Amino acid sequence: MNMSSHVITPGPYRATKLWNEVTRLFRAGMPLRKHRQNFRHYASCFTASAAIDWLHQMLLSNSNFGPDVTRQQTVQLLKKFLKNHVIEDVKGRFGREDLEDNNTLYRFPSTSPLKPIPCPAPASAPGSIKKRPSFRDKEGFFKFRSFKKQERETQENEDPALQAEGENQPIGEQQGQRRVMTVEDEQEIWRDITLTHLQRILGCASLDEVLDQRHVNPQNIIHNMTKVNKHGVVTLDDKTNDLPHWVLSAMKSLANWPKYDNAQPSYPGFERDVFKTVSDYFYSLLQPLLTYELYELFINVLGLLQPQCERVAIEALQLCTLLLPPASRRKLQLLMRMMSRISQNVDMPRLHPAIGTRTLMVHTFSGCVLGSAVECDLDELLATRLVSFLMDHHQSILSVPEYLLNAINDHIQYLRRVQVPLDGVSNVDGSEPVCVPMPIYAFCHQISGAEFEQQKLEASQKAMEELLEMLLTDKHISEKDRRKKLKQFQKQYPDIYSRRFPSSHSESNKPKIKPPLLNIKKTKAFSIRN
Structure with missing residues (x-):
């Protein structure tokens, strides 16, 4: 069981790489031996139950998946192994998901079961996606003319020579080419600063590998960071996208059980019916709460869910959830709050006869939180890992990052105070305009x-x-x-x-000199002769 495994770090096609990693560990570590079945002997094979036992323990100890993997999920994974010809029965049959937890014999095929890693299309390819122009590339906006010294805020790293040039320019010329910052300009600032911080946290050379930036709506970021109630939950302008009243009432009933409403029914099993009502609603939504478009991004954040990177993972998820549509973020916030309260409520009756409350919460709602538009063989395991972490840290992850909000507001206010020239217009003296630096923040690094x-x-x-x-x-x-x-x-x-x-220390260390002893003369002994 001590198989060498490594963490699949953020990058493109992480789900495929995880599949290949699990396949490699399973083929290399699963014990094989000779079995007898129906009066025949089969060499180098294993029973389904033995494979489930071994694979379950491997997944529990693997840092890519964590301790929340259940035996039933392991059975589902082995069914996918059989369908994808990672394993086959001893008669060479595969392609179906009819594996059960029993003594049926299976073996590994001779062909390689690893999935190929797709090669990303080059940027110049005809079918490649054209990169959306970034606001950081619009140098004209981030450049401003020099202006009067008493009107300028002195920057720490500003070149003194540029300050001297600004003092010699006529005031009329300085004001001539000024333009007002538009709403679109501000939205681009919100978008670009948020993505810059996210890229630094993930450690990616480019977010294009894990995120199609056409799906990043800056209005969602602004709404999620500025329109929240006193509890930090997003408020919606359009109430038609909010949770229905009956669902919200059911969630409050479970979250505050049994103190929510004295008039609620009290028949045995009532709480189970309410719980099923809530879960049925979330599974009836058109797509998961984390959306299909951001699936690859959240899958890559899973690579940070290591004990030594917990704080980094929280900050990464904090930024990723800001990209969600406000209605999805609000539903996610309320769902995580309900799940956390139910899991910690010792007065809540058992909602399942064989599964603990926390495990039930994670496995019930994982499918409606994270999922891909195209079926992925590891969807269930990856969603369980992410939802478990979200539930444990939802207060930090789903809160507004104040450092980012302050950085964006300070940058916008700064650009409003300086003179912003029209694109392509240089200074009066022919020199290039001064560039306003993007705010950059460094994050803590691990120490020994x-x-x-x-x-x-x-x-x-x-x-x-x-x-x-x-x-x-x-x-x-x-x-x-x-x-x-x-x-x-x-x-x-x-x-x-x-x-x-x-000085006092040196004096205290000096050896103490004892006073000389008094010279005591010996008394002469009495003698008869004397």
Whole structure:
């Protein structure tokens, strides 16, 4: 079972790469032996039950899938293996999904079952998608003329020579080619800054590999970040796209069970009927909440769901969910809140006789949260992994990232204050306009354990040094108490105290000179002779 596996990092066709990885591990690690069936012996084969046992344990321990994989999901995966000729029965039959959890014998075929990785079409190909022009490429907008010194905000990295040139330009010339920022310009700023941050978090050379940017609507980003209620849930302008009243009432009933409504029915199994009503509604939607268009993007974020990258994964999902249509984001927020509350409610009766409440939540709603337009063999496993993480961290993931909101607003306000020339117009002196830098933010990187311990030690020592200074400067402490506390501090933290008072430390280390002993003359012993 200790098969060497690796994390499939973000990139194009990640689902196909995951399929090939699972196939490789299964073929390399599944124990094979000789079996007898119907008075015949079959070499190098295995039973369906043995394959389910082995594959289930492998998926549970694989960081690409996590601990929420069930045995039934493993059976479904083996059925897909049989359909795609990863395995075949001992008579060479395959192509159907009629595998059951029993002692039927199967074997590996001699042909390679790996799926080919499609090669992306070159940009110059006739059938390739033309890249949507980015607002970052519109240099004319991000360039502004120099202007009067008293009207200009000094930037940290601005060239002083450019400042001097601006002071010598006539005011009339400076104001001549100014244009007003349009709504489309602002929308492009929202879109491009958001995608820039997302690309940096994913570590991709280009988002084109995992996202068709034609499906990114900047109005969705603006709405999701600015139109929220006090609980952080998106509000909708068009109420026809909202959850129906009866669904919202059912979700509130389950989320606040049993304190929601005293007038609600109390017959046995009522909560199960309400739960089925909610799940039926979400599966009746035309597409999953994360949409078909963003499927590949969310599949790639799954590559970040590692213990050491949890914070990065949360930030990536935080940005990805901003791209959703507001109606889908609102439904996702309310669904995750309900699932989380039900999972943590100890008073909730069992909704399934054989499955725990948390497992039931994840596996019931995973299919209506993430799915591809074209059937994918690993859809169920990948959706389970993502929904489990979403439910555990929904408060952080589905909140508005304040750092991004401030960065966008500051950039827009800055561009409104400066003079924005018309595209293609240069400065009066013939020089190129000055370029406004896009706001760039760096993200934390992982450090080693030794570096962490060193930083922790430095932080604690700094806190102790501040405490020592407080003892020395506090005017509300009597001198007697001050000396007492300083003495205690010196005893507990001698190194910090010695750095603050080096002279006292050197004196304390001096060897104490004992006073000379008194010369005591020996008393002469009494003698008869004397």
